[in-house]
Amino acid sequence: MIIEASVPLKLTLFGEHAVVYGKPAIAATISEFLKVKVTKSDRFTVVSPSLNLKGVKVNLDDMKVENEQVSRLLNYVSESIKAVGNEPVKVEIESPVEPSVGLGTSAAVIVGTIAAYSTFLGNQLTKEEIAMKSHEVELKVQGIGSRMDTYVESLGGIILFNGNKEERLESKLSFVSGYFKRSMTTAEMLRKVKEFKEKNNNLFSRIIDSIGDLVMEAKEYMVNNDEDGIGRLMYVNHGLLFSMGVTVPEVDEVISRARNVGIKGAKISGGGAGGSVIMTPDPPSAFLLRSFGAYVINASFSEGGVTIKRIR
Numbered sequence: 001m002i003i004e005a006s007v008p009l010k011l012t013l014f015g016e017h018a019v020v021y022g023k024p025a026i027a028a029t030i031s032e033f034l035k036v037k038v039t040k041s042d043r044f045t046v047v048s049p050s051l052n053l054k055g056v057k058v059n060l061d062d063m064k065v066e067n068e069q070v071s072r073l074l075n076y077v078s079e080s081i082k083a084v085g086n087e088p089v090k091v092e093i094e095s096p097v098e099p100s101v102g103l104g105t106s107a108a109v110i111v112g113t114i115a116a117y118s119t120f121l122g123n124q125l126t127k128e129e130i131a132m133k134s135h136e137v138e139l140k141v142q143g144i145g146s147r148m149d150t151y152v153e154s155l156g157g158i159i160l161f162n163g164n165k166e167e168r169l170e171s172k173l174s175f176v177s178g179y180f181k182r183s184m185t186t187a188e189m190l191r192k193v194k195e196f197k198e199k200n201n202n203l204f205s206r207i208i209d210s211i212g213d214l215v216m217e218a219k220e221y222m223v224n225n226d227e228d229g230i231g232r233l234m235y236v237n238h239g240l241l242f243s244m245g246v247t248v249p250e251v252d253e254v255i256s257r258a259r260n261v262g263i264k265g266a267k268i269s270g271g272g273a274g275g276s277v278i279m280t281p282d283p284p285s286a287f288l289l290r291s292f293g294a295y296v297i298n299a300s301f302s303e304g305g306v307t308i309k310r311i312r
């Protein structure tokens, strides 16, 4: 039997990082999908051609991986397997993008593995159950993190996260997105933001309060399809992320240039330190991203979240 889960990647439209400290945020699934295939096997194996390990196949028997770098790359997969069962399987991951680009690849690996492996074991979970289990795994591996990425990729759509509530949003707005090489993973950036918080507690509170306020304003602009309003807030959100050290010069340059050439809005999307950048869909947006070396992706919104099918 072969089970395949297809998981949409996501954009964080507003509120990344602040959401980890209880502030609202908006995320949306896009039309790029990561696939996880689970097949019967006599030993645990993970195959992921997009992981830059020069074609190494890793044997996860006993869930022990000797090489530390490999272990770090695979711990989202191995912890997801452990959360579901212990019957040996081969897990194959096929990603449309490189790992760690701010598009929720970590969440997609977890959601896909949990969805496919639990179905393989005859225990089909609801999307809410997949979301909940996936968040536990992401938190365990990263140490810090919100439920936003795992939830939106499990259920799909445009979702406002506000405290422990989720609100589905309808909007005709669209975004252009491209990603840059990252200098650190989201887990590392989350620790950096925590250090910033510890050194600047009052300031940090005021910055994330402002992010929270602009997210609630952005919600109104989203549902009213107001691209000018959304664009203005994208630059403000980016500036507040800059102030906490979440951005890198290459990305700040492209955002600055975007404003200079009249693009309505631009900001990073996701964990930062490079990674994904989103812009309003003005004529020069995709060209500008490419001219700065970004890889442009299909950022049109998708609905429905994770899908699971039996291949054989």
Ligand SMILES: Nc1ncnc2c1ncn2[C@@H]1O[C@H](COP(=O)(O)OP(=O)(O)OP(=O)(O)O)[C@@H](O)[C@H]1O
Pocket (backbone or CB within 6 Å): 048, 050, 051, 072, 073, 074, 075, 076, 077, 093, 094, 095, 098, 099, 100, 101, 102, 103, 104, 105, 106, 107, 109, 149, 184, 185, 186, 187, 269, 270, 271, 272, 275
């Ligand atoms: N194709 C893949 N195969 C196996 N593991 C992957 C794959 N893609 C991502 N991962 C895992 O996810 C990690 C990257 O997670 P990270 O949170 O840094 O990026 P992201 O989820 O794309 O960004 P963000 O959380 O900001 O949206 C990788 O180090 C690896 O452990």
Ligand SMILES: C[C@@](O)(CCO)CC(=O)[O-]
Pocket (backbone or CB within 6 Å): 012, 015, 016, 017, 018, 019, 020, 102, 104, 144, 145, 146, 147, 148, 149, 186, 270, 271
């Ligand atoms: C940076 C962050 O806010 C979004 C990453 O996509 C982390 C999280 O919410 O767990």
Ligand SMILES: [Mg+2]
Pocket (backbone or CB within 6 Å): 104, 105, 106, 107, 149, 186
């Ligand atoms: Mg992630």
